Amino acid sequence: MSHLTHFEVFLLFTILKIVVVLVITLTAVAYTVLLERKVLGRLQNRWGPSRVGPFGLLQPLVDGLKLFLKEDMMPLAVERPLFILAPIIALSCALISIAVVPFGAPTMVDGVDIFEIANVNIGLLVILGVTSIGVYGIALSGWSSNNKYSLFGSLRATAQVISYELALGLSLVGVVLRAGSLDLRTIVNSQAAHGALSWNIFGGFQFVAFFIYLMAAYAETNRSPFDLSEAESELVAGYHTEYSSMKFAMFFMAEYANMITVACVATLLFFGGASSPFGHIFDHFATGLVLSGIISVLWFVAKVFAFLLLYIWVRGTLPRFRYDQLMSFGWKFLLPVAMLNILATALALSYHS
């Protein structure tokens, strides 16, 4: 590749990374759905999908096919442009935020870090920003549907997302304070020294922050027990009542992609990201650059997977909140606690230094 300029290499690698990550993410999305259905099934003492393919492994493919091939219904009274735009916003925002996630140890090939699409020194802010844009998808879908259930759903979702974004952001401040940076790699590195002991959640005493983050993230992704925007017992299907076929699938994918993003962020911020939980103890087993890179990626994936399981587990066990409970929980409990956490962290840090 010597005839390529540095910039062209960079461009090529980037495109390649995007494609690969996109494919993997979408596949992960599909199989997260399957995972959810299976785990939920087991939790509820039933089998879950099991007919298509071995253990139902082909189910996501078939579901996808079905959604693609179904007739795309467009109700008459909708605001057409926004109605179409909404799922696109939702999905693209969900996918874009993956771009700044470093899912492996820094591994340079031709001067390009192959385990992270874009190295931005304000990666955390980018994620927050992009996810905060994602709410437009939900808001607009409900409004453009011209359906009162949809509108209610999207109003709820909007209010909920705005409310919990505060707690979410504040919960991350402690981590940022510890790392002294918004760069995700730096944050990961700050907790890589002694393995799990130096993870923010343990060594950094950020378990309160993690708890808040978890709550807020569930609310941000409109997941149970905070899935009020699509509470089928009250609002039919909430903001995507009027959606069908591909557009519905996009919302669906957006939700699961968001889950994955949240899981990634949690991993990065609280669980040492792609670093090994055992610190550098086993480093000598994987001395090669690529091997150590791949192992780090595996650690990362494992942690994310654990999170996804937690998501599903929570969904299987916890009942849905009432709307006012949700709001007062966010404003009156999470927010103050998050502030106290910041205060405590800052005090502790200043004491240490």
Next chain:
Amino acid sequence: MAVPIAFYLILAAILFSIGIAAFLIKRNIITIFMSIELMLNAVNLTFVAFSHMWHQVSGQIFVFFVMVVAAAEAAVGLAIIISLFRVRQTLDVDQINLLKD
């Protein structure tokens, strides 16, 4: 290729002027409010451009504060709009005309 600072400033001026025009022309209170936000954004761009020019970070900090203030203003403004709508059931400025001689 380098872009003259003046271009950024003119872009900001365009946005600011459109904001003024929208403030005067739009008839929906919320949209009027939005045009104010547009004007603030134009100012922010000016600040950032000058901050770049002077290599002074204080311009960026000013923008940061403008954002905070804009958020506070949005909260209050929208609350006022809601309380107004509760009483009047309209958002049209031409119908918000009880206060006249």
Next chain:
Amino acid sequence: MSTNLLAVLPELILTLTGVLVMLAEPLIAPGRTRKPLGWLAILGTLASALAAFYQLHIVNAHGPVTGFYATIQVDAFSIFFHLLIASIVLVTLLASLDYFEQGAVTHAGEYFALVCFGATGMMFMTCSVELLMVFIGLEISSISTYILSGFRKGRATASESAIKYFLLGSFATAFFLYGIALCFGATGSTSIAAIAAGLAVTKTPLLGWLAVAMVLIGLGFKVSAAPFHVWTPDVYQGAPAPVVGLMSTAPKAAAFAVLLRFLFNGTGLYHSHWILLIEILAVASMTIGNLGALLQTDVKRLLAYSSVAQAGYLLVAFSSTRNEAFGAACFYTAAYAAMNVGAFVVLTQLSGFDEKLRSIDDYTGLALQRPVLSALLGFFLLSLIGIPFTGGFFAKFYSFSAAVHGGHTWLAIVGLANSGVACFYYLRLLAALYSRPLAEQPNSPTRRIALPAAIALAATAAATLGLGILPNHVLHLVQRATPQNLPTASAPQLSANPPQEAWMDAKTR
């Protein structure tokens, strides 16, 4: 006490008071009177005024104090405005203690807190020498007044007043900000001292001029100088009377303080340029304000236009030399505050929470039923007209003579002509008050004025009279208070140009 703490002491006390009021609010059962909160706020304001006196003591002994990396500068000028604002707030709070008892307002606690916070913002405006700080202070004061003006919720006029104030106020803020941005562009700093230094060497003077114009537009809105006064009548009409008393004086005083500091200390170099704009503003305000007031039948609207005109008279003072302009403008602010707050306190007392009395005709013969209040209102109106030996007279006198000394005799003449026109509409109200109604009503039992309101009235009347009889002391104080730019801790950008070389270095990095 550390310098920083000393520098923000009055503001700090007011903020704490506001917070305390908010914290104490839930302790009072719903439906119970919120007066204790009001008293708490009053005590806090008093404490803040005392703190300002303490500052004065320090400043007298050791000279001006800067704090927080020279973002604020406590000098006699700022202390004067601190005291003025504290007094206005004090009077407003006293007058509104009972006001909120009359109506079914459940947010009296929040009202008191908001007044305290708003006053904090205004105080910060007057002592900041960093435009960012000015901006924050301005926003605190503006936002709290937006809210306060819509405080009689459920009344269409209240919300309407609030939204109009809010929209036009924010619009003005955008201009103000643009002005600051251009200042920053011309000098590379937003600190007033640095701007003054930077403008002397800037290579982009046009930006500086534009900046001054934009800031003038923005602050022109805030002080309701014509042609940026359009919000004033509507807002004053719809807002609760005590709040109008507050917002027609305190934020304006603060805005004028900013204007003084910015124009004379910051962009004094461009005096010859902005003086033209000031002249236009002054003439337009006086003329439009007075002509507008002539056509009004609603008393609050009338006073709104009158306040536009008063802003014009005040701006006349700016056309003079530095020291004199400061003296005259500060004196005017104080006198205007005394008489205008007084007038609105009387309106509050006469008209009650529901504001039964709206048009001038509603006031016919009121002097016969409420003699004391009417006499006071008459006195304040006379002061607004500018009868000698009231505060209003000397305010105008100093302002106009400042203009004459500054070589703008024609401005003083326009001002005088306007004062003549102005007495038409003040008199209409005054004559209505004192003319016997067509049908002699039976003597209705005179409502007693509550003690706090009586104190407020006595204070404003005494201040108006005092400024009229002994203007010297105040004038000396304010003339002494003319602030100087102190050298800032962070050295201002003194280069003529953006640092191109450094930038080149950076590029090659």
Next chain:
Amino acid sequence: MQIALFIIFGLLAVAGALNLLFQRHPINSALSLVVVMMSLAVLYWSLGAEFLAAAQVIVYAGAIMVLFVFVVMLLNAGEEDRTHGSKIAYIAGIPGAAATFCLLSFVFLSERKQLGSTEIGGYLTNAVSNITEISHTLFTSLLLPFEVTSILILVAILGAVVLARKEL
């Protein structure tokens, strides 16, 4: 790259602003404004203000404008009517805005040489990163405004609660 970014996103911003002006439904205007803000975020980034770019997206596009959209949806605001008032406003507004623009751009163009030009990323003083420098300034020389902003926010919260709360 700088010029490409500037042209693309500058045009996008102007288009968004114009769309805000010409759209009659508030929600469309709001979305146009979001477009403007996002474009500006890119421009900020190109001028070396990464932190602001992110803040622009998070605060402006992600919070403030969402609030706008939320209120539009909540109040179910419809399209605005063409009224007599709007005609007057057209007559007054367009020339006023045009005059402002002409004045501003005249000044900027005439000072163009003095103002210099930009380079992508732009560098501030030799600080490690934009955020470090911002936070350093923020917590030293501009500490007071930062602290006082809390009062501002307190006031805003207080006001929003007072005004928007339904009376029983």
Next chain:
Amino acid sequence: MNFDPIILTLIILTPLVGAVLLALLPEDATASNGSKRHAIGALVVTLFTLLLTLHLPAHFNYTAAPHTFQFEQNLPWITNPAIRYHLGVDGLSMWLIVLAAFLAPLGVLASWNTIKTRTKLFFVLFLLQQVAMLGIFVALDLFLYYGFWELSLVPMTLLIATFGRTENRRRAAIKFFLYAFIPSAILLVGIIWLYSLTGTFDLPILQALAASHHIAAPPTALLLCSLAFLIAFAVKVPIFPLHGWLQDAVAEAPTAAVMVLAGKLGLYSILRFSFGIFPDQSRHVAPLLIALGAIGIAYGALIALIKTDLKKLAAFSTLSHVSFVVLGIFTFTILGLDGGVFQILNESLIGAAFFILLGLLYERYGTYDMRDYGGLATRHPWMVTMFVVTVLAAAGLPILNGFVGEFLILSGSMQSLAAHHILWTVIGTTGVIFGASYLLWMIQRIFYGSLGARPDEVSGWDLCAREHLELWPLAALFLIMGVASPLWMRAIDTYGAPTANAPTQSSVATQNLLPPPQTASQTASIAPPSLSSQLETRSSALKSPAAAPQEAR
């Protein structure tokens, strides 16, 4: 104890304190026919004031040199602008003060029964009016004077607005106020302009400066400034074309207020300030003023002839009378000036008596329309006597006071024929004849002939004791002043009026040759020794304010 330095302050303060006390005194709600306690209070206060003022003629130095003031009190008050609390009287003002204080209790008595409601408000305002009037007469600082001048407007406006007779009162009040206020704003401009030139508001200093032509300004500007003064005073007098407010105000105002409405304030101000500070300029416009005065005499009398409303008739009669004074003083002869000053006193007394009498009629019959009256002489013999005495005094019957004034004025006007056309004297003299005719005709229509439109309502109630008390002192004064005028002239002569005979020190032309003085102190050094020493003493306490702004710059 020597009261001299503080007597003037006491004179002003007494009614002021009285007003405050009355304001604090609660209204007597139980009294059926209106509360009397405020009336009694006001009477006590005004009588006490009168007593204090009598100190002045008793201790007055009748041999004092012209241009000197007695009973002076000169304290620094405000340094920027240099306002001093400077009071003092001379021959011009001394009797006016006594007169004003003398009329006040009569005014209270005249309002005894007519003001039934809001007595408190009425008497408080009345006393405030008294304060303002006395203040005008004693103030020697231009600014202080202006303050009292403006203050005099307010209670009067309120009195008219509140106690006006008809529905027209609000309009009349506003009209009165505007007519008085706008010119006085011009006056203020003049005062301030003068201040900016000389750096002082102090009248004696200004007079000295003016007399020695040390006011550095172009002649035109000085003339304009003098006109600003003159216009303000002329409206207050009122001089002929500026009398628009008089008719309405007189028609509306209650008797006690009307008694002080016109005449003496404006005329005194012209004599004191226009003549004092602008002797040359005043002389310059004298022909015009003489003409206006003469026209005013005739015009007022002629209009009075055709008026049937008594109040309006009285208004025009007042116009006619004050025009007489204008005619007199602008002749700039000793005779004319003395006569003018004397006539001010006369006019006030006669006017007061006249209005009191009209008030009595109104009190009984509730109308001012002359056509409703007739043949009252038989029912009210005392009243008709008083009416006739007053009318004769007004018409200038020898041995009554009016004669002295009119005679002096007309002869003064004859003396100064060089300065103006004889026609004006002739017209003025004709006015006297008209004056006599409408007054006598009025007597004839009211008191003689058949009973008027409502004969059945004619009451047999002649003057009661209180009314006698009001009128007899006046009637007695008419006579005393008529036969013993030197008693008054003695004091008036000490008023150093600028007469045509007095040598003018330099002409306007030479004035320009003088180096323009910059400050008061500088002026003092240029001025002749005697003057400069005087200035030195006066300005010793002054911090030459004209220089102050320059320092500030």
